[in-house]
Amino acid sequence: MVIMPRQKFPEAEARLFRRVFVCMHCGAKLRADPAKIRLKKVKCRKCKRREFRPMKRGQKSGA
Numbered sequence: 001m002v003i004m005p006r007q008k009f010p011e012a013e014a015r016l017f018r019r020v021f022v023c024m025h026c027g028a029k030l031r032a033d034p035a036k037i038r039l040k041k042v043k044c045r046k047c048k049r050r051e052f053r054p055m056k057r058g059q060k061s062g063a
C-alpha cells in the first residue's frame with residue numbers, strides 16, 4: 001500500500017503558474033506551453049489573437 005505524501009511542491013506550483021498566460025487584448029487566461037506562446041502557436045479562444053503575457057504569480061483576481 002502506497003500513501004501519497006501530502007507535501008507541497010512550490011517549484012511545481014511555480015511551474016504551473018508559469019504555464020498560464022493572459023491574453024493582452026481581452027484578458028482571457030489560458031494554459032499553454034511557454035514555447036508555443038513564443039512561437040505564436042497559441043491562439044486566444046475569445047479574440048483569436050496571439051499575443052499573450054505570462055500571468056504574474058500571486059496576482060489577485062482583479063480582472
Ligand SMILES: [Zn+2]
Nearest residue numbers: 023026044047
Ligand atoms: Zn483574447
